[in-house]
Amino acid sequence: MAAGFTEQPLPTWRRAVLKVGSSLLTTPDGALTGRHADALAAFVAASRRAGREVVIVSSGAVAAGRGLATPERGAGLTGRQALAALGQTRLIALWQTFFDAPVAQVLLTHDDLRNRRRYLNARSTLRELLAIGAIPVINENDTVAVDELKLGDNDNLAAIVAALVDADVLFIASDIAGLYTANPRTDPDAAPVMEVAEVTPEHLASAGGAGTVAGTGGMRTKLDAAIKAAAAGIETVLFDGRDAACLGRLADGALVGTRLRAPRSRLAARKYWLRHAPSAGRVTVDPGAVDALRGRGASLLPGGVVDAVGDFARGDVVEILAGGEPFARGIAQYGATDVRRIARRHTRDIEAVLGYSYGETIVHRDDLVVLPDAARLP
Ligand SMILES: Nc1ncnc2c1ncn2[C@@H]1O[C@H](COP(=O)(O)OP(=O)(O)O)[C@@H](O)[C@H]1O
Numbered sequence: 501m502a503a504g505f506t507e508q509p510l511p512t513w514r515r516a517v518l519k520v521g522s523s524l525l526t527t528p529d530g531a532l533t534g535r536h537a538d539a540l541a542a543f544v545a546a547s548r549r550a551g552r553e554v555v556i557v558s559s560g561a562v563a564a565g566r567g568l569a570t571p572e573r574g575a576g577l578t579g580r581q582a583l584a585a586l587g588q589t590r591l592i593a594l595w596q597t598f599f600d601a602p603v604a605q606v607l608l609t610h611d612d613l614r615n616r617r618r619y620l621n622a623r624s625t626l627r628e629l630l631a632i633g634a635i636p637v638i639n640e641n642d643t644v645a646v647d648e649l650k651l652g653d654n655d656n657l658a659a660i661v662a663a664l665v666d667a668d669v670l671f672i673a674s675d676i677a678g679l680y681t682a683n684p685r686t687d688p689d690a691a692p693v694m695e696v697a698e699v700t701p702e703h704l705a706s707a708g709g710a711g712t713v714a715g716t717g718g719m720r721t722k723l724d725a726a727i728k729a730a731a732a733g734i735e736t737v738l739f740d741g742r743d744a745a746c747l748g749r750l751a752d753g754a755l756v757g758t759r760l761r762a763p764r765s766r767l768a769a770r771k772y773w774l775r776h777a778p779s780a781g782r783v784t785v786d787p788g789a790v791d792a793l794r795g796r797g798a799s800l801l802p803g804g805v806v807d808a809v810g811d812f813a814r815g816d817v818v819e820i821l822a823g824g825e826p827f828a829r830g831i832a833q834y835g836a837t838d839v840r841r842i843a844r845r846h847t848r849d850i851e852a853v854l855g856y857s858y859g860e861t862i863v864h865r866d867d868l869v870v871l872p873d874a875a876r877l878p
Pocket residue numbers: 520521522523524673674675676678679680681682683684685706707708709710711712714715716717718719720
């Protein structure tokens with residue numbers, strides 16, 4: 501169903517999340533199939549050969565589990581959770597058959613990602629897996645995730661993962677060519693929408709539920725995911741994962757599908773978030789640190805820190821004060837107690853003082869925003 505969609509350029513990207521829906525991994529009678537995963541994996545492999553990184557978010561565990569249990573099981577929520585646990589091993593095994601590189605299974609819940617510490621741990625693990633050259637394949641941890649299985653929300657999970665790994669683009673492969681003005685399965689007048697500058701209530705109203713028994717979220721959750729990705733400055737791309745020709749062109753930077761743009765750049769989105777996120781404490785710095793941060797865009801090192809107030813943890817947002825005035829904000833790499841202990845010390849002393857080290861910076865420059873009126877400071 502690619503009616504009306506013509507080719508357009510993809511945004512340039514270096515790292516992406518590819519979300520693959522259940523509808524692409526199961527047959528109409530509910531069995532797991534690699535029929536479309538083959539071409540999707542070829543797209544991933546071609547991207548990797550071109551020096552790009554791809555994290556896969558794959559649904560399909562419940563559907564795969566269905567083929568392994570008697571038909572009367574798996575009706576209720578607990579039943580589907582059990583099916584997911586059964587099917588997940590098959591799903592990972594299926595993906596591994598298409599890659600020479602090792603596939604890594606990562607199971608996450610939305611709760612994990614709402615918890616700052618777990619969020620940071622997941623981020624480090626995923627970065628490490630990419631550095632190793634592995635292909636992370638993520639799914640919801642359905643055994644413990646209740647809401648998600650009801651909502652079938654791997655689209656939203658994929659958007660959160662895209663922000664987590666600093667992806668440039670979120671690819672959502674489904675069983676339809678892209679967004680239409682109405683659900684084309686029920687409305688013969690549905691027209692293709694090739695580009696969306698910003699998702700509006702009208703777009704949301706036009707998006708219906710899933711088109712197949714295997715699919716769960718439908719177009720609505722894809723648009724919700726695009727809104728989330730856009731808030732992090734990440735563009736979302738929708739296309740038909742069953743269309744091998746489309747996947748081949750995708751590897752060459754051409755899209756037959758829908759581009760949902762991010763009005764803000766990733767950097768601008770991050771700076772906006774840093775400026776508005778609630779802060780958990782304050783770090784006071786000396787005039788030398790003010791010059792370094794404001795003038796040279798440097799990271800904040802322990803030597804420039806005078807004191808820390810509050811009970812913030814590693815990963816929390818803190819206000820950075822000079823002369824009693826807030827002049828910057830950023831994510832602390834160390835908790836308040838640690839910052840107080842290493843304040844005014846040289847970076848090489850961190851390990852000796854604390855007995856461990858999370859790196860040289862108290863706030864890394866990528867995680868730091870100087871406030872607009874900071875220029876007034878002496
Ligand atoms: N406005 C719309 N444009 C395109 N597809 C729509 C729209 N509204 C509802 N849909 C349905 O959304 C389905 C895709 O979602 P879903 O079945 O959940 O797939 P997946 O398993 O890939 O997540 C399409 O097959 C289509 O039937």
